[in-house]
Amino acid sequence: MAQTTTITLTGAGGQIGYAALFRIAAGDMLGPDRLIALRLLEIPQGMRGAEGAAMELLDCAFPLLESVEISDDPNVAFDGANIALLIGSRPRTAGMERGDLLAANGAIFGPQGRAIGEHAADDVRVAVVGNPANTNALIAQQHAAGVPAERFSALTRLDHNRAVGLLAAEAGASVRAVDGITIWGNHSATQYPDLSHATIDGRPALETVDAAWARGPYIERVAKRGAEIIEVRGGSSVASAANAAIEHVRDWVLGTGDRRTSAAVVSRGEYGVPEGLISSFPVRSDGDGWRVVEGLGVDDFSRQRIDASVAELVAERDAVRELGLI
Ligand code: NAX
Helix, strand or coil: CCCEEEEEEECCCCHHHHHHHHHHHHCCCCCCCCEEEEEEECCHHHHHHHHHHHHHHHHHCCCCEEEEEEECCHHHHCCCCCEEEECCCCCCCCCCCHHHHHHHHHHHHHHHHHHHHHHCCCCCEEEECCCCHHHHHHHHHHHCCCCCHHHEEECCHHHHHHHHHHHHHHHCCCHHHEECCEEEECCCCCCEEECCCCEECCEEHHHCCCHHHHCCHHHHHHHCHHHHHHHHHCCCCCHHHHHHHHHHHHHHHHCCCCCCEEEEEECCCHHHCCCCCEEEEEEEECCCCEEECCCCCCCHHHHHHHHHHHHHHHHHHHHHHHCCCC
16 A cells, blocks of 8 residues: 555635545545545635535545645645546526626636646646536636646536436336436536447446436436535535536546446547537546447437537637637
């Protein structure tokens, strides 16, 4: 047990950070053989929350946890980072215009990207959770001089897991039986959860569930699941979001094997998605990096849904360009 992995987590005083930290320190993300050094980045208002979480981490006496450091300076927090989980962001609040939202996040993810480029370890991998996640990842990536673009990804794993869970429930099957679901596009209401190539126990899912359900209510429910959780729970998705972030990084670093999942990665033009956009695709990881699963058939319905979500990403990219954020 020699290797120590430095993990920088931003937004450590917030809800998802709090839910994620204990599982990371317990080894759920990188397995039982890697020691973990945690770096927590917060803004001054969030420092007490991060300090409290650090105290509780100490009180857990996790054998894998080597150290916990807290900072409000990205240059310090990203120093030597092997993995960066960017959770803290400025989410949209009532009445906020899109330009304001993007500008506020540009002020966060630009400097964080720069600090990653200047201070992180050579093998750094960056997973962006804070919304608007795809475009925040793009902003950070564009500022991280010297870091290969494919080391940046954004989370659509929560959408993916929701899509798996809701399909399994509809089919009366175990989640273990489900494979081949793809979330395409943006982590937003335009995302496209696609069952065209999904299987349940190796058989096409569309032989088990109604195609009209799969292409109507199902898409709507997956895309709006976050709002459904807020309505029922009285608060946003926290534990499931933390779980998704952990699974995203775990699969990226340790590999997926033959299973497919979804992640927003830098497009190389696959499936007609403009190069350079950070868009969700069907992916596998061999442990070295995400690989887009190519060659899947895309019918007219899927084409339209993918194009609509990608158009939203293009509009977000153009808006941040106009604002001078990339
Ligand atoms: P909270 O408001 O509980 O926590 C956010 C924390 O980030 C706060 O403690 C805040 O002080 C900190 N923060 C803000 N700016 C920062 C900066 N520049 N550097 C470091 N820390 C900073 O939100 P929480 O519920 O934890 O959600 C965090 C983010 O995840 C939000 O943007 C949310 O929209 C996003 N989500 C993304 C999901 C995804 O699938 N990609 C799903 C869940 C979640 O909605």
